[in-house]
Amino acid sequence: MDPLKALADAERKPYWLDSTAKPEPQPRLLGNTTADLAVVGGGFSGLWTALMAKERDPSRDVVLIEGRRIGWAASGRNGGFAMATLTHGLANGLERWPEEISTLERQGLANLDEIGQTVAKYDIDCGYERTGELVVATEPWQVEELHKNVEIAREMGLRFDILDQDQIRAEVHSPTYVGGSWERDGCAMVDPARLAWGLRQACLSLGVRIYERTPVRTMKDNGTSLDLLTPHGTVKADKVALGTGVFQPLLRRLRHFLVPVYDYALMTEPLSAEQLASVGWRNRQGIGDAANQFHYYRLTADNRILWGGYDAVYYNGGRIKPEYEQRDETFVKLAEHFSTTFPQLSELRFTHRWGGVIDTCSRFSAFYGQSHGGRLAYAVGYTGMGVGATRFGANIMLDLLNGEQTERTELRMVREKPLPFPPEPVRSAGIQMTRWSIAQADLQQGRRNLWLRTLDRMGLGFDS
Template sequence: MDPLKALADAERKPYWLDSPAKPEPLARLFGETSADLAVVGGGFSGLWTALMAKERDPSLDVVLLEGRRVGWAASGRNGGFALATLTHGLPNGLERWPEEISTLERLGVDNLDEIGEAIARYGIDCGYERTGELHVATEPWQLEEMNRSVDIARELGARFDVLDAEEIRAEVNSPTYIGGHWDRDGCAMLDPARLAWGLREACLSVGVRIYERTPVRTMKDTPTSLDLLTPHGLVRARNVALGTGVFQPLLRRLRHLLVPVYDYALMTEPLSADQLASVGWQNRQGIGDAANQFHYYRLTEDNRILWGGYDAVYYNGGMIKPEYEQRDETFVKLAEHFSTTFPQLSGLRFTHRWGGVIDTCSRFSAFYGRSHGGRLAYAAGYTGMGVGATRFGANVMLDLLAGTRTERTELRMVKEKPVPFPPEPVRSVGIQMTRWSIAQADLHQGRRNLWLRTLDRMGLGFDS
């Protein structure tokens, strides 16, 4: 496959958002209003928070404020993997909260079950398929790393099938696979933009007031409310939930805990029946490889292949700019890797190429907290695995705002915060050194250099 030829006609926009199902925008906020709960951010985090606040107490007056359009950012640009993990994978959870891992795994599976139930209850058409996920190895060292957690996963109740090269190629036919696992229950595939739009409609149906194109500029603490100032209006809220991800936070403390990383993806044209037969993939699992710089990929409802990952790019200074959403160097690299993985699909063309910013933190999984005397709650830092975990985070925020002790709020994972990032320019130097070291590890049978081993000892290691 000539990558430049395959990419020649690819539109520079997110595939999921380029859809006739995209709803018309809702009105901006003009003037002053009040609310029991104001939710800031119209991605999955904010949508789940608003919806479940009304489910808990239908009498609450809930307002959701979105600076642009519901689902336009990370929630509409991701791969559509709704994962059960709340800890960015079992190994990360075992490393950080070993005494809680059984509870965290159970809560994660319950959360994913409840996502499916909510999608059915509200009739959200988002292509939801509980297919599970294949974890594939392309190098012997990757298989060794993967096998270390199999027994623990099974003891915790996961249905993990261990597959040799022949068995995994019978599921999905790639000459690069040497083995892997099938996590049968821990992943559902969906169209993320249609989920966001469906949650928007569900929120409206239960009485949430949503204002799009209404960014919150500042927040003022008064004796009786938290006042959110927007370009054309003001919301006086008794409580506030922040679901803004990595974008300009209303809390200064979050600026030291989050950094923006850009992720990139391609979408192919639909596969013909013969092309699909050459790949197999009859069980339609999501797939992720086991390299440090990993790829994730999946089938859409009309049998396109989304192919993303590998490059996770931090731009020095931590800036967020629209021009960063397109990176031809990465798109060409992804197209080359696609051709290596599926040589039988030579000649297949890509229809879309895009990127987007995600929020990450030093522990690579979400963190939570509250401020302003318990009247404001936040959840952030999902590191690319927020399609499922944001619903759990929404429940945590609502628990914190209610001031009640729950199983969720008593978790050490919920009570603790990640280690802050250093200020610039040290931050950029450290992140770029880590990215380089991770790439070197992939080239040297997974061996981690002194820098990565030092981060591991500090509890800052990243291996997925």
């Protein structure tokens, strides 16, 4: 495959959002209004919060405010992996909360079950397929670590299969695979934009008032309400839930804990029946490889292959710019890697290429908290696994705002915060050193250098 030829006609926009199913926007906020609960952010975090707030209490007056369009950012640009994990994978959870990991895994599976139930209840057409995930080893050194994780998962009663080279290639045929595992229950494939639009419609059906193209500029606490000031009106709310991800938070303290990282993806044209047969993939699992710099890939409803990951790019200074959403160096690299993984698809072309920013924190999984005397709650830092985990985070925000002590709020994972990042320019230097070291570990049979081992001892544990 000539990567430049394969990319020549690829449109520079997210595939999922390039759809005739995209609904017309809800109106802007013009004038002033009040609400029992105001939700800021129209991605998965905000949508789940607004929906479940109304499900818990249909009489609650809920307003959702989105600065642009529902699902336009990370929620509409991701790979569509709805994962059960709440901890960015079992290994990360074991490293940080070993005494809670069984509870976290159980709650994560229940959360994914409930996502499927919500999709069915509101008849959301998002291609929901609970097919599980394959983790594929492409180097012999990765197999041992896979075996360790599967052994622990099985001890906790999770359905994991170990697959040898012949078995993994029987599932999906690639000459690069030397082994793998199949987590049977922990992942569902979705069209993320359609899921966001479906949740939007579910919210509207329950009476949530949604204002799109209405950025919140500032927030003021006047003692009796939290006032959200937008360009053409104000929302006076008794309580506020923040679901703004990495974008400039209304709480300044969150800036110390979050960094923006850009992730990139390609989408192929639909595979012919013959091309699909050459790959296999009859069980339509999501796939990730076991390297530190990993790829993720999956089939769409019309048998395209989404191919993303590997490069997680931090731009020095933590800047967020539209031009960062396109990075030809990464697109060419991804096309080359695709060709290596699936040489039998050498004639396939890409129809879309895009990137987007995700919110990353030092523990790689979401953290939660409150401010303003408990009247504001937040959940941020999902690090790219928020399609499923944002629903869990939304429940935590609602528990906190309602003053409820639940099994969720008692978790140490929920009560603790990650370590903050250092200020610039030390932040940029440290992140770039970490990215380089992770790449070197993949080239050195997984051996972690002094820098990564030091981060491990500090409890940062950068592994992807």
